[in-house]
Amino acid sequence: MIFRYIGSLILALLAVAFVQKARAQELFEFDQPRKLVSEEINSGAEEILPLLSPDGMTLYFTRFIHQDNKGGKFRGQDIWRSIRKDGRWLTPEPMSEFNTIGNNAVIGIHKDGKRLYLMESLKGNVQIQYSDLKDGKWQKPVSMKVEGLNDISAMYMNGDGDVLLLAMRRGDSVGYDDLYVCFKYKGWHRFHQVKEGESEQEWWSEPIHLGEKLNSSKTEMSPYLSPDGKTLYFSSNRHGGRGSADIYYAHRLDDTWQNWSEPVNLRAVNSEGYDGYFVMADSSRALLASNREHYRRLADIFVVKMREKKEAVLAKKETSENTEVAKDGENKLEDSTSTEEVINGEERKKVLNKDEKHFFLFATGSSELLLNHLPMLEQLVYTMKQLPSLTILLDGHTDFVGDKKANIKLSEDRTAAIRDFLIAHEITEDRIAIEYHGEEKPLADNYSREGRQQNRRVEFTLMDSRDVSTSSLKK
Numbered sequence: 221m222i223f224r225y226i227g228s229l230i231l232a233l234l235a236v237a238f239v240q241k242a243r244a245q246e247l248f249e250f251d252q253p254r255k256l257v258s259e260e261i262n263s264g265a266e267e268i269l270p271l272l273s274p275d276g277m278t279l280y281f282t283r284f285i286h287q288d289n290k291g292g293k294f295r296g297q298d299i300w301r302s303i304r305k306d307g308r309w310l311t312p313e314p315m316s317e318f319n320t321i322g323n324n325a326v327i328g329i330h331k332d333g334k335r336l337y338l339m340e341s342l343k344g345n346v347q348i349q350y351s352d353l354k355d356g357k358w359q360k361p362v363s364m365k366v367e368g369l370n371d372i373s374a375m376y377m378n379g380d381g382d383v384l385l386l387a388m389r390r391g392d393s394v395g396y397d398d399l400y401v402c403f404k405y406k407g408w409h410r411f412h413q414v415k416e417g418e419s420e421q422e423w424w425s426e427p428i429h430l431g432e433k434l435n436s437s438k439t440e441m442s443p444y445l446s447p448d449g450k451t452l453y454f455s456s457n458r459h460g461g462r463g464s465a466d467i468y469y470a471h472r473l474d475d476t477w478q479n480w481s482e483p484v485n486l487r488a489v490n491s492e493g494y495d496g497y498f499v500m501a502d503s504s505r506a507l508l509a510s511n512r513e514h515y516r517r518l519a520d521i522f523v524v525k526m527r528e529k530k531e532a533v534l535a536k537k538e539t540s541e542n543t544e545v546a547k548d549g550e551n552k553l554e555d556s557t558s559t560e561e562v563i564n565g566e567e568r569k570k571v572l573n574k575d576e577k578h579f580f581l582f583a584t585g586s587s588e589l590l591l592n593h594l595p596m597l598e599q600l601v602y603t604m605k606q607l608p609s610l611t612i613l614l615d616g617h618t619d620f621v622g623d624k625k626a627n628i629k630l631s632e633d634r635t636a637a638i639r640d641f642l643i644a645h646e647i648t649e650d651r652i653a654i655e656y657h658g659e660e661k662p663l664a665d666n667y668s669r670e671g672r673q674q675n676r677r678v679e680f681t682l683m684d685s686r687d688v689s690t691s692s693l694k695k
């Protein structure tokens with residue numbers, strides 16, 4: 221695996237939102253990118269993948285084709301670091317504690333600045349690692365177990381360390397490289413509450429394809445997720461771009477990570493060359509890598525000023541002014557589909573609307589709960605505790621891949637996963653009814669990837685106790 225450098229390029233869930241032609245709202249205005257002034261950072265080598273520490277004082281980047289790299293000028297990519305002092309960037313130094321003769325990169329920084337997420341690729345073996353800062357020194361990297369990593373070209377870890385974005389090639393890719401996501405979760409596979417004396421372990425889901433709206437028949441690369449987790453920036457050489465690869469962005473429409481707005485070309489920052497590795501440095505600046513100044517050669521690091529568009533600021537203000545404030549003691553089902561409300565400046569969960577159906581979507585052939593199920597699971601527990609007269613009907617389904625009899629069992633296991641979570645969180649079993657149908661009741665077309673994704677589901681319906689038939693209870 222290699223973070224494909226610029227020169228070579230030239231050579232489970234919340235309610236499902238079915239939005240077909242949504243277009244991403246442009247939230248920021250951008251100035252023209254300008255080259256980072258330090259000639260020592262932008263050398264005659266290639267500099268890509270810039271990441272700025274939360275305090276703005278350390279710049280990490282990846283350097284290729286440099287004589288001081290551990291593998292020499294023409295072997296491997298190394299991590300370099302520059303410290304900002306007295307208003308200027310000091311001469312960068314390679315991070316020898318992390319670099320090998322293979323390919324190395326910082327792929328994310330924890331929001332507290334005390335943990336780096338790393339990639340090491342050596343002789344075809346890809347490892348994702350982290351290193352913690354203790355007593356002013358970065359510790360020996362610790363490997364993270366993430367299954368299903370194939371031919372990877374780029375990756376990014378968010379600031380919370382629980383969402384990993386990948387650009388890679390796999391059997392279900394629609395282009396040369398597609399975008400995928402992995403989620404981290406802790407404890408037992410089904411969010412089992414860790415008991416006293418029981419060690420808590422971290423688990424990662426296998427990569428989940430982000431769908432054909434984001435992924436084209438060409439190459440998607442260098443993904444980056446905004447700090448609020450709602451906007452994905454990436455680079456692509458798809459049709460309609462300005463240069464050899466352009467930066468695009470799209471908004472996530474729900475928590476399935478399958479529904480996105482139409483990708484929008486970030487034309488204000490793109491050039492006729494390669495543009496990629498876009499990241500937000502802070503609220504007013506972004507960084508990117510580009511070879512615009514010497515097209516068809518190596519890339520440098522650029523900085524671009526950005527500011528919120530007036531329309532976005534006004535929309536935020538209007539939303540804030542219209543926030544509904546709950547009344548003390550109110551204990552009824554709300555018409556709103558919002559999951560939280562503000563009370564005295566603090567957030568409180570709302571109960572779910574019993575007149576709506578909700579869904580959890582699952583990975584292929586799996587009944588394991590994932591991190592993106594957790595917000596709705598917590599909301600469900602809260603609702604059932606607030607309204608003790610309610611019962612729940614869990615209805616399990618699969619797509620049509622595999623044996624019919626096995627799919628019946630899989631749909632049962634999926635409902636059992638939700639039931640076990642509720643019981644572990646003090647919802648009594650007599651309030652839970654389950655049904656399971658295998659592949660017999662598809663919600664969407666099984667002959668498309670998106671359709672199969674919608675069919676791998678558990679629907680749940682909240683009901684008054686008198687509406688539940690005891691014959692539907694299954695142990």
